[in-house]
Amino acid sequence: MIIETSKYPPECGITLELCAGIVDKNLALEEVARIEVLEECGYDIPVSNLERIISYRSGIGVCGDNQTIFYAEVTDNMKVGKGGGNLEEGELIEVVEMTVPQAKEYINKGTVLSPGGFIFALLWFFQNKSTL
8 A cells, every 4th residue: 555645644643663573582683674674665685784773672661662773774686575564464664765864854853753763763874874
């Protein structure tokens, strides 16, 4: 399913988020991340391309989930599918590509429709990887 954002703006509940998934206890976190990138974004990345940024607890006081953020660079050659997530699980995912200036503009708007982990990941990228 594709959402026409001019007809259904983000204010309707659509958010910009990182690729994510539930951890299978039998798999390493890196393998879970690789599988989720393939399922949600359509890129087949080698586990060796994943750089662990941070592990932290989110939702303190509610559920206290462990979350780990990885960084990976992808190329068009790694694109093997359309992504979009698992429709049977009710996922509605569209890959959004932004330039560095667009991403900076997004988080400097004052109000963003994204969770804190997404903002943290962008700020980490600006400080550690971005040359613009």
